[in-house]
Ligand SMILES: Nc1ncnc2c1ncn2[C@@H]1O[C@H](COP(=O)(O)OP(=O)(O)O)[C@@H](O)[C@H]1O
């Protein structure tokens with residue numbers, strides 16, 4: 001989402017270390033932050049806000065502990081940490097949403113703020129549960145720290161003479177509501193989400209359960225930013241820039257860094273694990289996941305930093321911005337609307353002028369009883385689940401007038417294009433070219449060679465006949481795509497590990513960017529389906545991206561493209 005920023009603000013932005021953190025002070029600070037947000041909205045940016053909760057969740061817990069130290073006061077249930085996180089998310093979400101709404105109103109902007117209660121999935125066996133590291137609550141003196149430790153808290157000294165309670169902080173694996181948050185951001189709302197790092201949950205056989213932990217909000221923010229596909233992640237904190245050699249005569253601020261340099265400073269121990277370390281790691285993670293840039297700066301310098309005049313700016317210089325136009329495609333128009341959707345291994349971004357839908361080999365010979373697939377001993381019913389989601393995607397492409405290309409595997413009636421090696425492979429009950437219940441098996445023109453009626457091509461759609469597994473081999477597919485300036489392929493079809501996989505690899509070597517829709521592809525062997533999908537997006541997307549049809553359709557629904565000429 002070009003122009004979209006995720007602003008992650010620390011819990012300390014509302015409550016400073018050592019102060020009691022009155023509600024009025026928090027409102028005052030929320031208003032200052034909201035003014036900056038409204039300025040960005042006024043500049044035409046879409047804004048997603050996340051926030052910490054360290055001080056606030058500590059206050060909530062302490063309140064309960066003071067009233068019911070032994071959890072036995074009648075009518076007052078003990079408050080688990082995960083529920084305190086949910087409470088803090090509600091309270092801070094309210095403070096920020098109301099402040100942002102008021103600031104937007106003052107400027108006459110008709111955008112609204114919405115706070116979303118957000119859950120973050122963590123691993124139940126994350127080693128962090130055995131090693132509390134996350135500071136929460138107000139800072140304490142040594143004597144208070146000793147008293148609390150005696151009550152069972154884990155307390156550490158975060159700075160000389162400054163003590164904080166620490167709790168487990170597992171790594172966030174997934175933001176459960178990422179897709180809904182993305183859709184809301186697209187409406188132009190200022191969305192407040194993943195507060196306090198999100199309510200930590202684990203998935204069990206009977207559903208989701210809260211777990212006692214506080215997720216680091218910078219890590220959760222980087223994950224949310226990548227899942228939603230925002231353009232810029234901004235980690236707003238107490239300093240204008242990140243420094244190396246901090247507190248020494250060699251201190252210098254980092255202004256523009258690339259991942260290699262920043263990683264080297266991190267590995268050299270320049271950033272403490274309890275403060276700047278997680279921010280730097282999160283910035284690096286966002287960029288590694290496909291994010292364009294990450295900025296670390298202070299609230300007063302926010303706007304300057306977004307315009308490159310302040311802050312520490314991390315960009316992925318080693319990766320060209322997607323999509324990559326091919327040499328033969330027409331020049332792209334600056335500022336053209338792009339579509340972004342949540343995908344593995346990182347968000348897939350495409351230009352709607354340069355996309356085509358590939359429907360690979362949805363043929364009766366493979367999908368119906370009596371065809372070639374069944375003659376090889378396969379259960380053809382395994383492929384049929386891909387029909388319904390593919391028909392929904394097909395409908396959207398047709399509605400928008402975007403190109404659709406169907407392929408069919410098959411041979412000339414005289415079988416002059418059939419290698420003996422292919423004909424004789426396996427031990428089929430019917431060989432290619434022999435008479436079956438749907439005519440000659442995999443021979444062009446026979447009924448079995450045709451595409452299933454649910455996904456049948458309509459007038460104007462390209463239908464390619466191919467003799468091999470790959471759609472580029474011995475066909476004019478590449479010429480057709482280049483002539484139309486297509487760079488991005490949404491791939492559906494059967495089977496995942498054979499014709500789909502071969503085609504996606506061929507496409508990748510030719511510079512096309514493939515998004516494989518996991519539920520619109522299928523295999524006779526579920527484990528091969530899963531493995532092929534894993535292989536596509538392994539090693540940072542070695543051959544392409546994988547997403548569900550729902551992720552694509554939601555992204556299309558929430559982006560207006562009526563105005564996009566083809
Ligand atoms: N190398 C560094 N460069 C800049 N700031 C640093 C560095 N190391 C530690 N810090 C401190 O870390 C703070 C940010 O961490 P923290 O206060 O935990 O974040 P948050 O703003 O999310 O509450 C900065 O305000 C600064 O005081």
Ligand SMILES: NC(=O)OP(=O)(O)O
Pocket residue numbers: 009010011012051052053054055135195196197214215216217218
């Ligand atoms: N959850 C979290 O990281 O909060 P702070 O930013 O307030 O530490």
